[in-house]
Amino acid sequence: MEYRRLYIAYGSNINLEQMANRCPNSKVVGKEMLKGYELEFRGVATIVPKENAEVPVLIWEIDGRDEHSLDKYEGFPNYYRKEHFEIDVNGEKKECMAYLMNSGHISPPMSYYYNVIKQGYEANGMDTSYLRAALERSVYGQHFDEFQEELEEDDEFQMRF
16 A cells, blocks of 8 residues: 655645645645644744644645655755644544754745745635734844735735736
């Protein structure tokens, strides 16, 4: 039988189009809330342990070729490591794998990257307030309103093409 495993996406791999290109053998098996973690931007997304926090995640079933593709994309093992989580998937406890960043400092994402994640959240009916909160935490050194304007302009630009 072919090797398959469950993979937790919380960043740009929530985007269905991106995953269809990156991991053509993958399929969504559910969306859940990962408890005890918070979304954080270090230029790109990661999750960090935080008591009483939670983060929306999309659970994918992937095969060995998809995992190899993700390993390359995520810069495994240098940039991201793999961690295993027990999470309820459609009401049943399952072991899932996620990529977590090894190091880095909080910093805002590029607007294109943020919007790829936002499109994924919206397409999957996920609560974007978690995404916006992570963005706000990442830009406390900047004027958030100006940053938000830039994001929206970038989003409008993308929609024209």
